[in-house]
Amino acid sequence: MAVDTDVLSSVRGSRDLRLLDSAELAGLAARIRRYLVERVCRTGGHLGPNLGVVELTIALHRVFDSPRDPILWDTGHQAYVHKLLTGRVAEFARLRQAGGLSGYPSRVESEHDFIENSHASTALSYADGMAKAFRLRGEHDRTVVAVVGDGALTGGMCWEALNNIGAAGDRPLVVVVNDNGRSYAPTVGGFAEHLTRLRTRRGVRSLFEDIGLDYLGPVDGHDLEALEEAFTRARDLRRPVVVHCVTEKGRGYRPAETDEADRFHAIGVVDPSTGRPAVRGTTSWTDVFGSELLNLADRRDDLVGITAAMLRPTGLHPLARRYPHRVVDVGMAEQHAVTSAAGMAMAGLHPVVAIYATFLNRAFDQALMDVALHRLPVTFVLDRAGVTGEDGPSHHGMWDLSLFRLLPGVRIAAPRDAATLRRELAEAVDVDDGPTLVRFPKGPVGPDVPAVDRIGGLDVLRQAPGGDILLVSVGAMAPVCLATAELLARHGIGVTVVDPRWVVPVDPALLPMARDHRLVAVVEDGHLTGGVGSAVADLLRDHDIGTRLRTFGLAPRFLAAGKRQDLLAEQGLHPEALARQLAGSLDAPDWPVPRAEAGRPRTETEEVVGR
Known part of the structure; x- marks a missing residue:
């Protein structure tokens, strides 16, 4: 038949x-x-x-x-x-x-x-x-x-x-x-x-x-x-x-x-007759990492790359083509990858462990006891951090900040664009007294977001008079935070936007800025519990700074599949929702309700995104 x-x-x-x-x-x-x-x-x-x-x-x-x-x-x-x-x-x-x-x-x-x-x-x-x-x-x-x-x-x-x-x-x-x-x-x-x-x-x-x-x-x-x-x-x-x-x-x-x-193995939308991508010409975060690691390796012969059976997806293939003896594939063995990297660091190399954020969860004990305890210079590069989109709950990289912030002595960078990824990767591999971690999301990297000033280690992305809100933008959330600030500015609310660049430990340069504002808000694409917002809260409390704090991130639940921007919007991490909640925190009297939001009841998600 x-x-x-x-x-x-x-x-x-x-x-x-x-x-x-x-x-x-x-x-x-x-x-x-x-x-x-x-x-x-x-x-x-x-x-x-x-x-x-x-x-x-x-x-x-x-x-x-x-x-x-x-x-x-x-x-x-x-x-x-x-x-x-x-x-x-x-x-x-x-x-x-x-x-x-x-x-x-x-x-x-x-x-x-x-x-x-x-x-x-x-x-x-x-x-x-x-x-x-x-x-x-x-x-x-x-x-x-x-x-x-x-x-x-x-x-x-x-x-x-x-x-x-x-x-x-x-x-x-x-x-x-x-x-x-x-x-x-x-x-x-x-x-x-x-x-x-x-x-x-x-x-x-x-x-x-x-x-x-x-x-x-x-x-x-x-x-x-x-x-x-x-x-x-x-x-x-x-x-x-x-x-x-x-x-x-x-x-x-x-x-x-x-x-x-x-x-x-895994494809985006392609032309079935040819197998070629339907959309071409975009540069991904992974591409930027791979090219910059190769540039660094050209200057430093102690840099080695480690992959757990994912050479191409994590961007190590350019390094492997030029220096095949300086890239190690350990198979699907993340725990072994991390402790093997510790051994390499003990012997004088600087390993770069390139891995999806969701998979490094499996090697937390090795990162803690085999790397951090020994204060070893190992750089973890976490691709697909935050909301990854279509791969669904087991692949969202939303746990990394909460988990790896626990490592004593760790330094964690969250670049906002290609330029800061290059700079922060170079800074990470220069650290020689403990682990570093660089995280970035899945997908194409957007235009560079220039800083207008530098205060300590913080990049100031938008300076506003008035001292209303200090908005702390984590990594790739910078465009969302800038758009939020623009919406608030139209209604007379002054918002200064800063990018900490290195989010762990929190730069103490944030302290005087926090004192000078009525509200501090942190926006991140990681788990709310134990994330950057929690680190900022600890810093303010330890220095007896009473400025109010709001944190916005991902709800404590497994997220379904969907496009990254849609899932972020569902979690309230888009300009209109953030502006509305921040204005409410300042008791702004006549904040307009966007037409799409009018008459819609608050969802459980909206209630938990702000803490």
């Missing part, structure tokens, strides 16, 4: 898939690939990983009975096909959009989704715990399936989990190793070489067998019949089994199968 969108829409789980014959399944796989290319190129998302797991996902859902047999995805960005096969075709057009389908498994979307956390190397631990629980509850007919990539197997949590899984041979647990030789980039390390030997040499004993698991494979990850046979054998063994599946990332879409395949 011809497989079309209607047939794809009619597949809502295992039972529907089992009704299809071999020819129909092959047609379904081809249709899914066309559908993924067509849709993901419109919305952006993780294209390459999902094109590589089409047959694997179909086979899993034919052999196992989801959700009674939980299928856990590590990482969740390879679960698009799983979503399509579990009744979410209609919603897929709004992938990664506000109110639409999540780019990762989502418990509120479907009973087939179990893990929302998209951080790598976690699924095996979830699977171990679920299998233990099923055994204790007497549910012996349930099998837990964990799909883990070869890239994620470079992470330490996987091996902690396998150590436990292999020692308990009486639990039905299937570990599907999706081996495509890469995560964001080619997988590195000794285990990657071991998988290569398993793929290319017959009779090689697997490491999995040595720690107590059965091993099946390698299996052609695009051969439905072979996959179903392997999964059925694994299911029927009723004990922990590894099924090693060899897949091709980006399969079926020529642009994603070329040497540029890594560019299709």
Whole structure:
């Protein structure tokens, strides 16, 4: 039969898939690939990983009975096909959009989704715990399936989990190793070489067998019949089994199968016929960092870059091209990356650990005890800080300021534009007595925002007479703060806007300015609790300055997916909402209500953004 969108829409789980014959399944796989290319190129998302797991996902859902047999995805960005096969075709057009389908498994979307956390190397631990629980509850007919990539197997949590899984041979647990030789980039390390030997040499004993698991494979990850046979054998063994599946990332879409395949791991909106970006010519924060780090490395041979399997996404590829021996990829192992950087610093180098803000959360203990305790010169560069947009709750980098402000001796910079990113990165790598951290958001960098004055280490972006409000702008919030000040100025409220540049520790030059104003307000795109606003509050309190303080940031909850500017506006971090609240703090008598806001009740979000 011809497989079309209607047939794809009619597949809502295992039972529907089992009704299809071999020819129909092959047609379904081809249709899914066309559908993924067509849709993901419109919305952006993780294209390459999902094109590589089409047959694997179909086979899993034919052999196992989801959700009674939980299928856990590590990482969740390879679960698009799983979503399509579990009744979410209609919603897929709004992938990664506000109110639409999540780019990762989502418990509120479907009973087939179990893990929302998209951080790598976690699924095996979830699977171990679920299998233990099923055994204790007497549910012996349930099998837990964990799909883990070869890239994620470079992470330490996987091996902690396998150590436990292999020692308990009486639990039905299937570990599907999706081996495509890469995560964001080619997988590195000794285990990657071991998988290569398993793929290319017959009779090689697997490491999995040595720690107590059965091993099946390698299996052609695009051969439905072979996959179903392997999964059925694994299911029927009723004990922990590894099924090693060899897949091709980006399969079926020529642009994603070329040497540029890594560019299709995650894409923005692209032309599906060519694979080229629909919008070109923008410079990102990541681009600015990468070029400036290369400039610094040209002058300093002690600078080295460290990445956790994300060379290109974090901007280290220019450095790697020119100085390949000065960039280290440790795999998806953030904890190891940080402590390895500490070792490099002990031996006389200055490591620059480039990492997404959300992923450094995983290495807080290492940053605290292995770097800060030893007062080591390690620079952390946090890409995707604050609200990241479409990737959703697990990827927002909103926790970094609250967490890493706790490191004794740390210095944290929040550049507002490309020029300050270059300057503050240079200042960061010049620090030789403790850790530094430079944070910036995802996306294109806007025009430079010049300072009109410098007071101590503070940049004055707008000077106003009258002493009404001192507005402290954190990093990329500078344009929002300047627009807010302009709105207030139209109604006779004087606002001075300052950018601290280095937000931790707070520059004491802020103290006399605070004394000279009726209100101090801090605007940041991080978590309200423990952020820059809290640091400013501590400084004012410690110096007995009674000026009123308002802090504006992100509410203490997980934020959904959506465009960065929309999510900031939802949190009250846009000029109209800020101006209204600041005017209210000064009891401005006739502050106009913007037309879009008139008659709209206050939301819970608006009540918590100001503290």
